[in-house]
Amino acid sequence: MRIFHIDTGHVRESAHLEALGASDLAAPGYVWIACGRPEFEAEQARVQSALQALCGEQLVDLHISDLINKHLPSHYDYTSQYDLLVFRRLAASLSATPPLNAPATERGARVSGPPILRRIDTSPVGFAVFDRVLLTVHPDDCAVRDAYADKLLQTASNESRAAGARLPTSPADLMLRIVNSMVDGYLALRRELTQQLDHWQSELLNPRTRFSNWNALLEARMTLHQLDDVCEEQRSSIQDWIEAIKTWPDPASPADARERELLEVRSRDVLEHIERVVHHVRRLEQSVETAVQMHFSVQGSRTNDIMRTLTVLTAIFLPLNLIAAVFGMNFDFIPLLHQQSGFWWTLGGMALTASTLALVFWRKRYLARTTR
Secondary structure (H helix, E strand, C coil), X not given: CEEEEEECCEEEEXXXXXXXXXXXXXXXXXXXXXXXXXXXXXXXXXXXXXXXXXXXXXXXHHHHHHHHCCCCCCEEEECCCCEEEEEECCECCCCCCCCCCCCCCCCCCCCCCCHHHXXXXXXXXXXXXXXXXXXXXXXXXXXXXXXXXXXXXXXXXHHHHHCCCCCCCCHHHHHXXXXXXXXXXXXXXXXXXHHHHHHHHHHHHCCCCCCCCXXXXXXXXXXXXXXXXXXXXXXXXXXXXXXXXXXXCCCCCHHHHHHHHHHHHHHHHHHHHHHHHHHHHHHHHHHHHHHHHHHHHHHHHHHHHHHHHHHXXXXXXXXXXXXXXXXXXXXXXXXXXXXXXXXXXXXXXXXXXXXXXXXXXXXXXCCCCXXX
């Protein structure tokens, strides 16, 4: 569990949950409590006590169940005291590709196929947003949490502030930044995912190769379909969050109004990033489906070319077989049979017949190769 006290220009990390109290919320500061899901499940009583000391309120039992649930889809809910957002992260792109023998505690069934597909993760992250407290529940050893916490500490340094970096001004602002980093983590994988699918498409459309990696392609299509569903749930939850912001009480000062406006802008920016993910996933789905259809269309065209060639060859040699069958009849007298030049006349007639038929079929483009 990691606890951060954030105020104007300063970030301080603490490890004592029981020591938190109302005195820690010195205006205009707030507290971020970040914990893993197993840790939250085991110490939810301590977390509830800390929330009671800080905010005078505790989480609803149903919301605690939502934060513990590993398979809950992205959704938004609220009470009169806090907002709850569950957001399924799309990719663990901030960490290295997990090893193949790693335990799948926070994943569903591990995706087979290329490593790029195994990097796609759909673990839920829960956010409870109070006025002065942000509680986040992450998968155990969550790289997103640790990476953003390090970034937050770096932002609070004098060098980062001098470079124009700005600390989150509220728990809602901090939540949106973490969510945005999750979505950007998947956007960073678009290039690799596109390259892998483009490679498969090239193999599908190459007439000189026989594509046999159908299992991996099927896994990719299923994974893209699941990502499409995840993105739709994410977009719906963020849209509900944006609508909820509009119902908040009017700001008391121009500074508060400015902060509210910036919060709405950041929310719309997160929504736009999610829509980019949705559009990209759907474009990849359509591209793969089109490539598969074109593959079978090309295979059908090749089969038609082969059958047409075999039909033409059969039509050319059929008259020759007829001539050979005539001269193979068991008769005593057949024209040209007992003549010295009969064989050559028959062979020339057969060659002339075959050449004439080949010329006719060539003029009718029966022997022309289909251009690809």
